[in-house]
Amino acid sequence: MIALKYPDILLDSLENGHMIIDDKFIVSYWNRWLSINTQIPKGEIIGKSLKEFYPGINYKVLYRKIRTALVINTPTFYDTNSSTKFISMNRNKVTTSSLKLMQQQVTISPYILHENKVMVSIYDISELFEAKLLLKKEIAKVIRLNDKLEAEKEIIDKNIMMIKTSLSGVIIDVSTLFCQFFESQKDNLIGKNILIFKSPDIPEATYKELWETIKSKKSWSGELKNKTSNGVEKWVQTRVTPILDEYGELSEFSAVYHDITNEKLLAQLYITDPLTKLYNRAHFDEVINFIVKHQRKADVGFALVIADVDYFKSINDTYGHQVGDEALVSVANSLKNSLRENDLVARWGGEEFVIMLKNVTLDEAKMIMEKVRESVQKIKINDTISVTASFGLTKYIIGEDANKTFKRVDEALYEAKNSGRNRVVIK
């Protein structure tokens, strides 16, 4: 092993403080770094006790640390985070420093065991400590922000219906309000497909449009009827938003729902005849006026029908109003069931019904109405009372006022009534 020729030069060149003391605290070595940073020259301190220069050090603790180092022949340490400084040294950093005094790491290493001597090394860890303080401050800030975010998240969770799904519609997350609304538990919903809420009343075309929109990375808004886990039907205003990953590719879907069940119920009541559950006259008027006003090619090719239950007054007088009502409901159901899905049928008033057959020729309309007439003819109230109806039919002439169409259809009905009833007359 090569002995170091000039250990003093080596220790003086280090950027840390090194002193050698014994268990009586007598200093036998003091390097250049210490001389500069403490302003105590080597010549002044060597041979003297550290106590004379630094009476503030807890010498009981220092003694114990020296003994530990000597007895178990291992370095001992002071706490690097301590605000108590081993030897207080000013810090000269001018720019942005939060530390006025040098933060030190103090290590006491065994030196010459039989002379009870140790080397006390002091490292300046101020920069590291400052970074640590800054990090602590920033972490505290992040924690505060997170707490705020958590509180806001809780508000959102309890007050907004939200659902998140995978690209294939598997539920990933739902809010508490969503669970309450759909009468289910979060654990029961996660992992299931969103189709469990689907109502058969919403046309497939709506779902197709929704799916195509979100697949093309656009948001979709609209009204959907859904079923809760208990089978209760509810209407929701829905906005589905695609979530993109860092490469701009679809990763998930997120939807926000707003309950519009009550609004839908009210709207339904407003346009529904309470007895027959068909649309009422006000709704029919609204639709026909809209079509006549806008004259859209897709809408104006309709035929108009007015149906009147034959001998209705006689049914009422003979069997009572209750049976009369039953007859009206039966005729309404028969009309609804024998017409096409997109045809519009409403109660016009009393025992009269009005029908709009969409996109038909007069011949087609006649054929449809003959079938409808036959269907009404098969009705038997209480298995005994037969019901028939007379029908006036006309085709809307593009550009004409709706009153003219109604006038023609009235005339046709009048003729049907006067020519024996239970028939379809065209005008």
Added chain:
Amino acid sequence: MVNLEFNEDQIDALKEFINISIGAATASLANLLDAFGTMHIPKIEVCNSSELAHKIESTIDLKSMYYATKQLFTGKFGGECMFVISEVSAKNLGRHLYNVTTPSRDDINDAVIELTNILTSTIVSRLTQELNTQVQFFVPSSQFIDAYSIVSSEDVADYSKIIIISTILDFKDQKINGNIYILTKDEAIESLRVLIDRKIEEIYG
């Protein structure tokens, strides 16, 4: 592929070395800190890194706050020594070592660090002496934290296996007790296995 499994002979030998080391640590503490304590028979477990937090939480009271002091050691057998002491015990330690009625947070931290250093140095030095190898110790650092923050799962995510050597230190007179964990992972486990084999070979030929 590193072999991280220990056979029965290796476990027996390790237990024996740890017992010797724990005995040495108890003697050091009595001598240096003037406190006569006992240490329980150490438990040695090899577990997945993801289980570490749970293993430690299962040995302490989850409602207390703790001073958790960690000290690294490097060498052929390297790792981390962790000493976990409850707030109450740490205060008692601060009182004992600083000889004051109400020790400051700095006093307590320093006392805990001092105790950890003596424990780590004695146990690990003695263990490595038995295994004919050397280690270097780093400055310990202490944190005052709740039971669930002692080991964060992110901290150990990169390791596959961990050896936990744990024991309880108990100074009845001073009402101080704490848990000591010596943690080592992957390559160090393999090194430990090799060192133990060499030692067994040396003893039994």
